[in-house]
Amino acid sequence: MLQIVNARRFWQGALFLGIGAVALWQLPLPIGRLTNMGPGYFPMLLGMGLLILGASSVLLSLGRGERSHVERLSLTPTFFIIGGVIAFALLIEPAGLALALLVMVLGTCHARLRQHPIQVAVIYVAVLGLCWFVFIYLTQLPLKLFW
Amino acid sequence: MELLANLTMGFQVALTPQNLLFCLAGATVGTAVGVLPGIGPVTTIAMLIPLTFHMPAVGSLIMLAGIYYGANHAGATTSIMLNMPGEPSAVVVCLDGYPMAKKGRAGAALAMSAIASFAAGCVAFLIVASLAPALSHLALLFGPAEYFATIVMALVMTSILTDDGLLTTLGLCMIGLLLGAIGTDLTTGDSRYSFGFTALSDGIDFVAVAVGLYALTEIIEYSSTDTVRQNILFSFRGLIPSRDELRSSISPIIRGTGIGSLLGIFPGTGPMLSSFIAYAMEKRIARDPQRFGKGAIEGVVGPESAANAAAITHFIPMLTLGIPAGAAMAIMLGALQIQGIAPGPTVMTNHPALFWGVIASMWIGNLMLLVLNLPLIGVWVRLLGMPFQVLYPPIIAFSCLGVYSIHNASFDIYIAAACGVLGIVLRIMGCNPAPLILAIILEPMLEQNFRRSLILSNGDPLVFLTNPASLGILVFTVVVLVYFKARRRHVIKAVEEPA
Numbered sequence: 001m002l003q004i005v006n007a008r009r010f011w012q013g014a015l016f017l018g019i020g021a022v023a024l025w026q027l028p029l030p031i032g033r034l035t036n037m038g039p040g041y042f043p044m045l046l047g048m049g050l051l052i053l054g055a056s057s058v059l060l061s062l063g064r065g066e067r068s069h070v071e072r073l074s075l076t077p078t079f080f081i082i083g084g085v086i087a088f089a090l091l092i093e094p095a096g097l098a099l100a101l102l103v104m105v106l107g108t109c110h111a112r113l114r115q116h117p118i119q120v121a122v123i124y125v126a127v128l129g130l131c132w133f134v135f136i137y138l139t140q141l142p143l144k145l146f147w
Numbered sequence: 148m149e150l151l152a153n154l155t156m157g158f159q160v161a162l163t164p165q166n167l168l169f170c171l172a173g174a175t176v177g178t179a180v181g182v183l184p185g186i187g188p189v190t191t192i193a194m195l196i197p198l199t200f201h202m203p204a205v206g207s208l209i210m211l212a213g214i215y216y217g218a219n220h221a222g223a224t225t226s227i228m229l230n231m232p233g234e235p236s237a238v239v240v241c242l243d244g245y246p247m248a249k250k251g252r253a254g255a256a257l258a259m260s261a262i263a264s265f266a267a268g269c270v271a272f273l274i275v276a277s278l279a280p281a282l283s284h285l286a287l288l289f290g291p292a293e294y295f296a297t298i299v300m301a302l303v304m305t306s307i308l309t310d311d312g313l314l315t316t317l318g319l320c321m322i323g324l325l326l327g328a329i330g331t332d333l334t335t336g337d338s339r340y341s342f343g344f345t346a347l348s349d350g351i352d353f354v355a356v357a358v359g360l361y362a363l364t365e366i367i368e369y370s371s372t373d374t375v376r377q378n379i380l381f382s383f384r385g386l387i388p389s390r391d392e393l394r395s396s397i398s399p400i401i402r403g404t405g406i407g408s409l410l411g412i413f414p415g416t417g418p419m420l421s422s423f424i425a426y427a428m429e430k431r432i433a434r435d436p437q438r439f440g441k442g443a444i445e446g447v448v449g450p451e452s453a454a455n456a457a458a459i460t461h462f463i464p465m466l467t468l469g470i471p472a473g474a475a476m477a478i479m480l481g482a483l484q485i486q487g488i489a490p491g492p493t494v495m496t497n498h499p500a501l502f503w504g505v506i507a508s509m510w511i512g513n514l515m516l517l518v519l520n521l522p523l524i525g526v527w528v529r530l531l532g533m534p535f536q537v538l539y540p541p542i543i544a545f546s547c548l549g550v551y552s553i554h555n556a557s558f559d560i561y562i563a564a565a566c567g568v569l570g571i572v573l574r575i576m577g578c579n580p581a582p583l584i585l586a587i588i589l590e591p592m593l594e595q596n597f598r599r600s601l602i603l604s605n606g607d608p609l610v611f612l613t614n615p616a617s618l619g620i621l622v623f624t625v626v627v628l629v630y631f632k633a634r635r636r637h638v639i640k641a642v643e644e645p646a
Contacts, residue, residue: 008577009314015572016318023325028332028339034606039332039339042594046321046328053318060314070575077370078571081363081543082564088547089560101544108366108540119537127541135548139201142555 013057020050157503177217243446327590359566407456
């Protein structure tokens with residue numbers, strides 16, 4: 001029976017198919033003609049290209065034999081680091097640099113280091129000082145340090 | 148003589164105290180980040196690019212270039228001392244550099260790799276200086292069809308760089324082109340793929356994408372692997388290589404420089420592949436291949452000189468055609484655009500001070516690297532002894548604030564976070580994100596030239612094959628691609644198998 005032999009290739013194909021489908025579904029109009037292309041012409045070609053590449057990838061990933069797997073990556077760091085970045089983006093304007101950085105440093109430190117609280121505090125103070133100096137003092141971003 | 152006059156002007160620009168300082172800052176930061184395993188040159192450039200927006204154009208480019216070759220150069224230090232490549236291009240340096248360190252010759256290996264890099268840098272600098280003007284003049288003759296073909300070449304050839312098949316590279320290119328298409332259509336002014344967000348009508352900022360795909364992804368990836376803290380096992384007293392080591396290094400440096408200078412010019416090949424090919428070649432022509440993998444100096448200096456030569460000639464397509472040869476060059480091209488300079492063959496004629504200043508700074512930067520690496524090597528090695536995980540929170544904080552500072556908008560940080568997730572997904576699937584970042588930057592140029600070609604040909608889609616120059620470029624692309632795809636496996640096998 002046919003089954004997914006090359007998991008990497010299968011998931012790549014799925015990604016291409018998905019993005020190609022979104023590109024065609026949300027296609028900007030009008031498309032226009034070859035001599036007078038509208039905003040949709042080039043994206044349409046790309047969307048169709050992705051569908052073709054995606055379908056070929058999925059078909060090529062099928063076969064008989066031993067199944068290869070995609071690489072396993074622990075999801076905890078992804079969650080905490082991306083979460084920290086999003087929290088930073090949410091907090092930076094309303095709550096100021098100090099609080100936004102605190103949440104981010106706690107998130108990224110939790111993802112990897114699980115260090116002593118004092119070490120985390122030192123990192124936090126150092127990062128805050130550096131960022132304040134470079135981005136508020138030197139570059140003069142319109143950011144508050146505190147809320 | 149014209150070359151001499153131009154170089155004199157370039158050195159006058161590069162030697163102003165301000166630009167010297169930018170060059171030194173770039174080379175130092177690049178070296179510091181380069182020795183850290185897991186953080187590559189692209190991440191460093193992406194992280195620091197927002198800070199250069201406020202600098203003059205020449206200074207910002209000089210500093211970014213310094214970061215780039217500094218990072219490339221310093222990767223060898225980590226390879227030799229820890230058996231861990233600081234940069235992808237330093238992978239092969241581990242093979243003989245670490246055994247040399249084990250034998251107590253760490254100092255000699257570090258010194259020779261610095262000297263090899265500098266020698267290669269000098270030659271590559273001369274090649275850039277003499278070849279770039281010629282290519283710029285040639286590129287002025289390019290019509291839209293030729294440009295389209297050249298951009299396609301740059302995109303497709305990124306597949307040489309990676310282990311991925313052509314299917315994967317093409318798919319990633321198309322995803323990148325779609326991301327690049329987001330925003331206002333340059334010809335008609337219509338908004339594309341804004342999904343109701345006003346912030347998206349300006350398009351996606353490439354710095355946010357680069358931070359997500361490189362900085363966040365590299366740190367997440369590094370955090371997921373269990374690495375124990377490294378201990379430096381070796382002391383290195385004598386930096387001075389023995390006479391034997393010096394003598395047997397001369398020809399590998401010359402060969403490595405040749406390979407690297409040539410391969411660096413083409414998109415896709417770059418420092419990493421050059422260093423692999425140089426290593427494989429040294430191993431094949433050595434009188435006693437048995438010594439390789441056990442601390443042969445040729446296996447350190449050959450790849451090191453090839454990687455540095457390629458890192459410098461890598462600038463040629465970016466400076467002359469406005470077409471980046473790799474991910475790091477793509478980001479530098481973006482920096483050029485942010486400074487209000489239209490990349491392409493006109494940079495040399497319209498901004499001669501910038502063009503020659505950057506070229507001259509490459510030689511000065513390489514001289515600085517020699518100084519940074521020989522007497523100060525102890526500082527960098529000590530940097531390796533600290534738990535570098537503590538540097539990850541500052542890198543993330545710096546990247547996010549940098550992304551925020553582009554438009555003073557949190558929206559760009561969300562884009563970076565989304566690209567971080569995309570980067571992890573790509574990593575799990577084993578894809579290299581280089582084609583994607585290249586495609587985002589090249590999208591406007593590609594689409595414009597595609598449209599123009601078809602208007603000029605009255606809608607004949609075969610124009611790219613009937614135009615002799617564009618056909619030549621496309622055929623060349625296919626030939627090089629097939630050749631390197633076939634050779635690559637061969638080269639990697641030759642590097643890995645014990646002699």
